[in-house]
Amino acid sequence: MTAYKTFSEKDVIKYVQKLGYFKKSNNLDCAEMGDGNLNLVFRVSDTNNVSLIVKQALPYARCVGESWPLTLDRARIEAEVLLEHAKISTEHTVNVLHYDPELATIVMEDLKAFEIMRAELVAGKGFPHVGKQLGSHLAKTLFYTSDFYLSAKDKKAQVARFINPDLCQITEDLFFTDPYRENERNNIFPTSEKLSLELRTDDNLLAEVAELKAKFLNNTQALLHGDIHSGSLFVDNTTMKVIDAEFGFYGPMGFDVGSPIGNYLLNYCGSAAKWDGVQKEGHLNMLKDITRDTWNVFAKEITQLMEGHTQDLALQNPTYQARFLRSVFLDTIGYAGCELIRRTIGLAHVSDLESIDDTNARAVAEANAIALGKTLINKRHSFVSIEDVLLEAEAIIGG
Amino acid sequence: MTAYKTFSEKDVIKYVQKLGYFKKSNNLDCAEMGDGNLNLVFRVSDTNNVSLIVKQALPYARCVGESWPLTLDRARIEAEVLLEHAKISTEHTVNVLHYDPELATIVMEDLKAFEIMRAELVAGKGFPHVGKQLGSHLAKTLFYTSDFYLSAKDKKAQVARFINPDLCQITEDLFFTDPYRENERNNIFPTSEKLSLELRTDDNLLAEVAELKAKFLNNTQALLHGDIHSGSLFVDNTTMKVIDAEFGFYGPMGFDVGSPIGNYLLNYCGSAAKWDGVQKEGHLNMLKDITRDTWNVFAKEITQLMEGHTQDLALQNPTYQARFLRSVFLDTIGYAGCELIRRTIGLAHVSDLESIDDTNARAVAEANAIALGKTLINKRHSFVSIEDVLLEAEAIIGG
Numbered sequence: 001m002t003a004y005k006t007f008s009e010k011d012v013i014k015y016v017q018k019l020g021y022f023k024k025s026n027n028l029d030c031a032e033m034g035d036g037n038l039n040l041v042f043r044v045s046d047t048n049n050v051s052l053i054v055k056q057a058l059p060y061a062r063c064v065g066e067s068w069p070l071t072l073d074r075a076r077i078e079a080e081v082l083l084e085h086a087k088i089s090t091e092h093t094v095n096v097l098h099y100d101p102e103l104a105t106i107v108m109e110d111l112k113a114f115e116i117m118r119a120e121l122v123a124g125k126g127f128p129h130v131g132k133q134l135g136s137h138l139a140k141t142l143f144y145t146s147d148f149y150l151s152a153k154d155k156k157a158q159v160a161r162f163i164n165p166d167l168c169q170i171t172e173d174l175f176f177t178d179p180y181r182e183n184e185r186n187n188i189f190p191t192s193e194k195l196s197l198e199l200r201t202d203d204n205l206l207a208e209v210a211e212l213k214a215k216f217l218n219n220t221q222a223l224l225h226g227d228i229h230s231g232s233l234f235v236d237n238t239t240m241k242v243i244d245a246e247f248g249f250y251g252p253m254g255f256d257v258g259s260p261i262g263n264y265l266l267n268y269c270g271s272a273a274k275w276d277g278v279q280k281e282g283h284l285n286m287l288k289d290i291t292r293d294t295w296n297v298f299a300k301e302i303t304q305l306m307e308g309h310t311q312d313l314a315l316q317n318p319t320y321q322a323r324f325l326r327s328v329f330l331d332t333i334g335y336a337g338c339e340l341i342r343r344t345i346g347l348a349h350v351s352d353l354e355s356i357d358d359t360n361a362r363a364v365a366e367a368n369a370i371a372l373g374k375t376l377i378n379k380r381h382s383f384v385s386i387e388d389v390l391l392e393a394e395a396i397i398g399g
Numbered sequence: 400m401t402a403y404k405t406f407s408e409k410d411v412i413k414y415v416q417k418l419g420y421f422k423k424s425n426n427l428d429c430a431e432m433g434d435g436n437l438n439l440v441f442r443v444s445d446t447n448n449v450s451l452i453v454k455q456a457l458p459y460a461r462c463v464g465e466s467w468p469l470t471l472d473r474a475r476i477e478a479e480v481l482l483e484h485a486k487i488s489t490e491h492t493v494n495v496l497h498y499d500p501e502l503a504t505i506v507m508e509d510l511k512a513f514e515i516m517r518a519e520l521v522a523g524k525g526f527p528h529v530g531k532q533l534g535s536h537l538a539k540t541l542f543y544t545s546d547f548y549l550s551a552k553d554k555k556a557q558v559a560r561f562i563n564p565d566l567c568q569i570t571e572d573l574f575f576t577d578p579y580r581e582n583e584r585n586n587i588f589p590t591s592e593k594l595s596l597e598l599r600t601d602d603n604l605l606a607e608v609a610e611l612k613a614k615f616l617n618n619t620q621a622l623l624h625g626d627i628h629s630g631s632l633f634v635d636n637t638t639m640k641v642i643d644a645e646f647g648f649y650g651p652m653g654f655d656v657g658s659p660i661g662n663y664l665l666n667y668c669g670s671a672a673k674w675d676g677v678q679k680e681g682h683l684n685m686l687k688d689i690t691r692d693t694w695n696v697f698a699k700e701i702t703q704l705m706e707g708h709t710q711d712l713a714l715q716n717p718t719y720q721a722r723f724l725r726s727v728f729l730d731t732i733g734y735a736g737c738e739l740i741r742r743t744i745g746l747a748h749v750s751d752l753e754s755i756d757d758t759n760a761r762a763v764a765e766a767n768a769i770a771l772g773k774t775l776i777n778k779r780h781s782f783v784s785i786e787d788v789l790l791e792a793e794a795i796i797g798g
Contacts, residue, residue, distance in 0.1 A: 147616045152571050153564040155616070160559045165552040172551050177713045203718050210719035213711075217546045217554070218619040218649075250617075312612075314576045319602050320609035 012042045012054050022046050038062050057104040071166045074246040075104035081248030085141045092137040094243045114234035121230055121267045122351050126286040130240045131293025139301035142253045145223035148310045159220045164249040175342050176213035185347045191363035195370045196345045208377045212334045220250035228256050229263040254331025257298055262339025264291045270352040272397045273365035284399035288390050295386040330380050337376030344369045368397045411441045411453050421445050437461050456503040470565045473645040474503035480647030484540045491536040493642045513633035520629055520666045521750050525685040529639045530692025538700035541652045544622035547709045558619045563648040574741050575612035584746045590762035594769045595744045607776045611733045619649035627655050628662040653730025656697055661738025663690045665768055669751040671796045672764035683798035687789050694785040729779050736775030743768045767796045
């Protein structure tokens with residue numbers, strides 16, 4: 001048993017040496033490179049450029065400081081969610097090599113040949129393969145951790161194992177509660193002030209968001225990643241890998257499918273406001289393709305899995321399965337809408353909007369993100385397919 | 400720490416003496432009186448007729464034998480659910496005096512002045528006060544254990560504490576799965592054979608039952624009793640008390656509201672088939688009143704609680720609360736329908752139907768229970784109020 005202490009770069013070198021990852025340990029280099037909000041992230045590499053990542057949870061939220069304590073148990077959750085998902089979708093989950101509960105530390109592969117998708121999208125790059133791959137990853141990770149596949153007893157044990165109150169509360173507050181009322185944590189660009197006030201009196205919107213929050217609070221459908229956005233997707237030109245699963249818990253499938261779609265659409269809002277001509281058209285088309293592919297491949301593959309691999313006798317009914325998929329679709333669009341709103345006026349912003357230097361362009365992008373978010377949440381019950389989402393995006397934003 | 404052993408009547412006397420419940424211990428009497436399916440139940444009394452109940456869980460299902468092992472942890476669940484519900488609804492929850500985890504034993508008040516409601520209903524007695532009291536009890540126990548009232552963190556801890564895989568599996572199998580397919584556990588009266596076969600090919604019914612099962616499996620709305628039927632209600636002429644909470648877990652509110660309504664309606668089917676004239680009319684009217692009161696008082700009181708005592712800011716929206724109540728109504732009617740069907744053709748029958756000696760009358764009663772169950776499940780989405788349930792009962796059964 002090792003007592004917890006915050007790692008320095010030297011500590012990390014000793015730690016990986018002790019674990020035996022590097023045979024020739026005389027020339028290890030280590031740098032802290034975390035740009036996230038909650039943790040320390042170190043890269044250790046030797047002179048042959050063989051490298052590893054060591055991620056350590058801090059007992060507080062890094063972005064706020066020691067006044068916001070956070071459980072170290074999130075390192076366990078992150079490691080165990082990634083290991084569960086890697087069993088099901090090895091190719092698209094970062095490889096966890098070692099987890100140490102006392103030190104709240106995870107050793108994992110270094111995805112140095114990959115880039116973070118959000119930064120690349122903001123720079124105008126396209127990743128047309130990501131939609132299909134993520135759709136497939138979501139179908140598998142969500143199906144195989146659900147009541148369709150697991151015995152009720154095993155699934156209940158998994159629900160208990162992944163109860164994650166501290167991290168879920170961040171989402172419960174920042175995603176569903178703060179953006180719809182006065183709260184000092186909100187971060188509202190001056191031009192969006194009026195629109196944010198309008199949200200607070202849109203009764204149907206508030207009722208729909210309450211319903212989406214209630215589902216997040218009490219619908220243990222599957223083991224979610226809990227925070228799949230373009231900042232937790234590592235991509236290269238042919239594949240993608242999911243990282244950062246510390247928000248994992250048993251929740252509604254649509255949350256994991258809707259979060260990345262919301263983020264593609266945030267980039268759509270930003271890109272449409274800052275670019276023109278062929279560049280704009282190509283990029284928006286790429287975003288439409290990955291949005292379409294994420295949902296359509298998810299829907300197709302989970303339908304096949306439900307048809308062929310459902311273990312629960314009662315849940316084998318195809319009519320129920322079709323109705324279930326419809327409910328996941330409605331949740332997906334609703335959570336995507338919430339993501340558009342909370343990333344525009346809540347605490348945690350995204351570079352897709354914040355990197356727009358021109359104030360007028362940013363104002364347009366933010367207004368569009370809020371309008372599209374509202375529309376997705378309020379009108380989703382009339383949507384038939386993912387094309388309806390894209391039509392609304394085109395109608396509000398253009399492209 | 401005391402190792403588990405199955406109590407004899409002598410053991411029970413020594414046990415309560417050691418606990419100090421009886422001052423003059425020289426003349427204690429003890430009798431095993433369990434008529435349930437799962438446990439030993441002892442009454443200990445002294446010469447002054449002061450008495451207590453000692454309930455001990457067996458490591459297997461009593462009704463089947465040692466071939467069906469069951470966790471002793473259900474004694475913990477039962478004691479802790481009753482203590483949680485007693486904090487909220489003291490008057491209508493049996494008083495737990497002591498709980499011993501090693502011996503899987505609960506010492507509780509002896510409700511000897513009360514009768515089990517089912518036996519009294521079968522004998523033709525009426526308990527018009529039960530509907531209002533149970534409706535109020537349900538509103539309070541379900542609201543105060545839900546996301547409306549508890550912090551998300553406290554509620555998640557309660558969900559984990561009350562995960563109850565063994566007992567939930569009994570319900571998952573016997574309530575939602577077995578009655579709709581070939582299974583040796585089913586117990587089908589010959590005249591109901593054909594009707595039971597028809598259930599297996601009613602695709603909409605199977606889809607609706609799948610949806611109700613999925614909600615039971617993954618919707619942690621509130622701390623349910625999990626088995627509220629007329630056999631777990633103790634009644635006298637002015638009040639009622641709920642006992643037997645070993646099936647407790649976090650599940651959908653409508654399950655706890657629908658189970659007793661299903662049981663009132665089972666008695667309605669039985670009573671209509673075996674009685675005539677004024678006796679029949681009076682009894683069926685009493686059953687309609689308690690059905691109406693159970694739902695209406697539940698709905699009124701939980702609406703007031705949601706309006707006045709919801710702590711979660713997002714869930715304070717009245718439009719959401721009205722939609723939530725509608726969803727609980729649909730679940731309630733669906734679960735009541737499932738109860739009608741599974742108590743007629745599943746493993747665990749009820750005396751409301753089985754005590755009918757005349758084969759033709761029993762055949763009619765069972766056919767009506769199955770038809771009403773199907774109707775409630777399939778048509779509930781078009782129901783506006785509890786009166787629609789009573790109209791269907793009248794249309795199918797008469798009265």
